Amino acid sequence: MADPISSRLRPGVTSSAAAEGGRALPRWHYLVAVAAGAANTLSFAPTPHGGWLEIAIFAFFYLWLTRTTGWKSAALTGFGFGFGNLVTGVWWLYVSMHDYGGMAAPLAGAALVLFSLYLAIYPGLAAGVWSFCAGHASNGRADPRPQLPFAPTWHGAFAFASAWAIGEWLRGYVFTGFPWLSSGYAQVDGPLAGFAPIAGVYGVGWMLALVAALIVQALLHARAARGSGNGAGNNGSKAKANSTRSETARALAPALVAVALIVAGLLLPLVQWTVPANAPLTVRLLQGNVKQDMKFEEAGVIAAIDEYQRMITERRADLVVTPETAIPVLVQAVPPSFAQAIRQFSDSTGTSILFGAIGGDVTPEGRVVNYTNSLFGITPNSGTLYRYDKHHLVPFGEFVPYGFRWFVDLMKIPLGDFARGAVVQKPFFVHNQAVAVDICYEDIFGEEIAASIRDTDTPPGVLVNSTNLAWFGNTIALDQHLQIARMRTLETGRPMLRATNTGTTAAIDAHGNVIARMPPFTIGSIEAHVQGMTGRTPYVSAGNNTVLAVSVLLLAFGFAFGPGLRRRNGQA
Incomplete structure (x- = not known):
């Protein structure tokens, strides 16, 4: 039968090259x-x-x-x-x-x-x-x-x-x-x-x-x-x-x-x-718009802590979430005034709070080791501080790959090596709703998000991502990351809450629809009502x-x- 496509030599392919079976494009x-x-x-x-x-x-x-x-x-x-x-x-x-x-x-x-x-x-x-x-x-x-x-x-x-x-x-x-x-x-x-x-x-x-x-x-x-x-x-x-x-x-x-x-x-x-489970939650997602070049300077740290204290205690919600490292200090060094203010606010209003800070372990000699990029959670009328440590670290941002220290030294960024958290960590509870949290870059790994639902005793019904994309300015990275978060909701059948430093702060329902969104590079918060879900999608069960x-x-x-x-x- 005749070949369905023309067998004429293509432009640029010589007869001799064709006869020899060589590449001549x-x-x-x-x-x-x-x-x-x-x-x-x-x-x-x-x-x-x-x-x-x-x-x-x-x-x-x-x-x-x-x-x-x-x-x-x-x-x-x-x-x-x-x-x-x-x-x-x-x-x-x-x-x-x-x-x-x-x-x-x-x-x-x-x-x-x-x-x-x-x-x-x-x-x-x-x-x-x-x-x-x-x-x-x-x-x-x-x-x-x-x-x-x-x-x-x-x-x-x-x-x-x-x-x-x-x-x-x-x-x-x-x-x-x-x-x-x-x-x-x-x-x-x-x-x-x-x-x-x-x-x-x-x-x-x-x-x-x-x-x-x-x-x-x-x-x-x-x-x-x-x-x-x-x-x-x-x-x-x-x-x-x-x-x-x-x-x-x-x-x-x-x-x-x-x-x-x-x-x-x-x-x-x-x-x-997936199907609805538990009562809907009222959530507030904060966006401080802290300039990246000020984030870790002393004046910027003090201003950020004061600003986030004000925003957290502004009004009650079932859950308030700050961006990644919104409090850019070691958790042991958080000012007592900040800690007391948000604890009192949580206990008096019934508000659960997730805030980003630097984690670390203190040795008996008083040295801080095993620094982590972490989220800490406060539950009303509970003396226990929830902690989630980022597992999937960013190369060149949170750890230096072997042999690339010279490359990091070319940049004027105080980068170091963070310790990794466990692959699957316990969820944070808001009332009786389990919430799975992750930090920034982690939500681009769908298999790991699926594992956080599949491999826990109490499968979470809501996803939370706390991030800081200020490193990338006013670029398409912000919209691309939001699109990635929407894919996670489609894969898992669960809503996603995103609190970011500069944008894009948003609430996404279990069907991938953005139900609330804050303009980038503005200071403030958005409020949304989200419904937790239960059940497994085929992807959550089998992953990749x-x-x-x-x-x-x-x-x-x-x-x-x-x-x-x-x-x-x-x-x-």
């Missing part, structure tokens, strides 16, 4: 991949409903991969796409290093580029693995007809989805992980968000890649059908008419599956994975195991049978 092919990755940044917050745009961009990305001539060019194309996406999506790291860290602009820019190049390894790896497991690269053997583009197939589509999901998971796991801008986050307001409670953000990314690949598969077969139809009309060939019908059928099947997956994603939010197991099995199948299917179908 023009350089602009990879520049286009970088540009597509940069465009994909527009899919994420603050773009509204960017999930639809992301589907279109991923379809183009997959189409661009089908133009590659082997695993090396596929990997380089994926690397370019990833670099374009990440260097434009996390450029705000430059602000933290240069504007607040005092690092020279060329060095800060170089550090951003090098970090993005490292992160781009994972999408490059995913594209290379796809090339093998889809039969695109003949598992490294020279292809007798390398000049032919790859004809998208079913096993190629599933291989792309699986390789992409595993690549994103590795990026979020290796070297403590950096899963920021995982593709599933752009779907929070998109058509595939309904899959989040089933398989998490990586599962949403898996669905995104599959839908995009199926769209390309359908479009290319539809184009082939039109080409066959034109030939059939000219020659009156019955064989070509049959070929046209066959190609039309081949186009229709993946198109219907892609549409069905999108419809399923739109309808799945109607499923109630579902998408990883499915992806590994499908890739193993593709690796074992992809090349044989490719040769049988006469595809390149």
Whole structure:
């Protein structure tokens, strides 16, 4: 049967290079991949409903991969796409290093580029693995007809989805992980968000890649059908008419599956994975807008403590939450006037309080050791002080990776090594409602949030995130972090409360909807009523195991049978 895609040599591919099975794509092919990755940044917050745009961009990305001539060019194309996406999506790291860290602009820019190049390894790896497991690269053997583009197939589509999901998971796991801008986050307001409670953000990314690949598969077969139809009309060939019908059928099947997956994603939010439990809580979330360059200076510390004392005691609520290190001193050094004021306020009004400060253990000799980034909780009429210690620390921010002290010394930031808290810690109780807390960067790790619900005796019904993004100025980092928090609510079926220093302070319900939000870079508080939930979503029960197991099995199948299917179908 005729190949469904034109077998003419591509521009830039010479006959001799094709005959030798070598890679001969023009350089602009990879520049286009970088540009597509940069465009994909527009899919994420603050773009509204960017999930639809992301589907279109991923379809183009997959189409661009089908133009590659082997695993090396596929990997380089994926690397370019990833670099374009990440260097434009996390450029705000430059602000933290240069504007607040005092690092020279060329060095800060170089550090951003090098970090993005490292992160781009994972999408490059995913594209290379796809090339093998889809039969695109003949598992490294020279292809007798390398000049032919790859004809998208079913096993190629599933291989792309699986390789992409595993690549994103590795990026979020290796070297403590950096899963920021995982593709599933752009779907929070998109058509595939309904899959989040089933398989998490990586599962949403898996669905995104599959839908995009199926769209390309359908479009290319539809184009082939039109080409066959034109030939059939000219020659009156019955064989070509049959070929046209066959190609039309081949186009229709993946198109219907892609549409069905999108419809399923739109309808799945109607499923109630969790149900209300306990009485709703009235919460107040504080935003002090303390300038980062003043935060740890003596005058700034005194002003921050006075401001937060005023805001905490302003009016009662069931729960009041401050940002991360709102009280920027060791908890043992908190001024007695502050401690007495908030304790008296809590006891007299029935208000529970969570405030951020520095934790530490005092030795018998009076030395403070094991400094921690912590949240402390005060319960009305209780002498017990709740404590949560941050577990997932930020490299270069809260600990210095081995061999990188020289890099930290380039910045004028008093950084050190914090001690880690336990992976799963006991919840904080507000009346009879268990609350799971985490600090800043921790809420980008969905598996750890799921574990805090799954692996405790009293599963929490409300999530609280206390953070400080002042390091990144007035950038897209604020909206991106809010979008990440919304994904956590979809995955767990629980509301999320965010108290931030500069923004974005917000309350999010169990369906990912922002019910209250404070403008960034303002001082004040927001009040909201939140309903705690009980029950487990499939993602809370299984974590990332579902998408990883499915992806590994499908890739193993593709690796074992992809090349044989490719040769049988006469595809390149």
